[in-house]
Structure formats: C-alpha cells, structure tokens
Amino acid sequence: GAGVSQTPSNKVTEKGKYVELRCDPISGHTALYWYRQSLGQGPEFLIYFQGTGAADDSGLPNDRFFAVRPEGSVSTLKIQRTERGDSAVYLCASSLSSTSTDTQYFGPGTRLTVL
C-alpha cells in the first residue's frame, strides 16, 4: 500500500517568501505529525494532529509557522516570511491512532532551502 507522501520533494525560496509544504498520510491513519530535521541533527517535533485538530503544537518555533488538516487527511505546513534558519528537511509522519505506542511512519521529507 501507499506510504506517507510529501510534496514537493525540494523547495528553494527566497528570504521573506511564503511556502506551503504538503503531506498525504497513509490512508486510514488518524494521527499526523510534522517534524523538521536540520543538518547533523535528529528530527525535532513541530506539531501533532489527531483528526482535524492540532492536539499539540508546542514544537512550532514561532507564529510564522502554521499547519492545518481541514478534512482529517492531507495536511499543509505553512511558513510565512521565511528566514535562512528555516532551511531544513521537513518530515511528516502518520500513525493509525493516537495510542502512544502506535508506530509513526514517515514520508521522505521536503528539503526546504531559503536563500
């Protein structure tokens, strides 16, 4: 079956621009997560959705970052007024439910480069 997919795979933008990153979770998975991974680091939690609602957005670094999941499936991570420090690989994961031990399955990531 299809895994988690993310588009685009690469995004290059200029400082100050707005970007949207899309995640399609595994069909039937109710929980969806966003992480970002900077070079040489482990992934860093950003936000977690259970259904349509953000259950935990404590990892969003500031109010330039926002994520939505309007129909409980596809999610979009939105970054306003991008900064060079936002350059990273943005990873999306999904899990079957919100049970704490449910495995999180990851997509290939979107590599964002802010010039």
Next chain:
Amino acid sequence: DQQVKQNSPSLSVQEGRISILNCDYTNSMFDYFLWYKKYPAEGPTFLISISSIKDKNEDGRFTVFLNKSAKHLSLHIVPSQPGDSAVYFCAALGAGNNRKLIWGLGTSLAVNP
C-alpha cells in the same frame, strides 16, 4: 539540552559481526523507546521498540536492551549486513498522551563487506 544522546556519531563493523549502537537518556519520564533507520533522501523507517517495563525486545537480527537504572539502551544487530549501512536514530516517548518523539542525533553505521 539533549534529552536523548547518541554519543557515537559513527560506527564501522565487518559484515557478519555484531553491531552495537548505544543511546542514553536523561528524562526519567520517558516510558517507550524506539529505533529508526534512515537512508539518504528517505524518511526514517521504524525498526524496533521497547517499553520501559521490559528490558529486552528481539525481532530477527535486531535486539534492543533497556537498562532503566542506567538510563541506557542499546541496539544489537547480528549478523550485520552491508544493507544495514544507514543512520540509526534512537527516539523516546513520554508517558500518557504525549506523542512527541524526542530524538538523538543519530549514529552512522557502515557495514563493510
């Protein structure tokens, strides 16, 4: 402050031998631990996990050991194969409804033929 630490950035082993990857954590509230493997340009792939109520979990060539008193876990791969060459991440979950995975920096494993 790193709550999950992988102090070895890289490890090289011969094919057929054992690979041992180590992970230490500082937060005693973590109660579930996972290992993920990552190839370049791909997302992390789940390998194996262990609950804090256990001290060992085995799945084929992969075994994870947990020493709660030392706040230490390790992943053993035996026998190691060249296809195991990847970056291995240790991750931890807190208790209850906490779904945030907290990750180490990763260890790059090279298995030489």
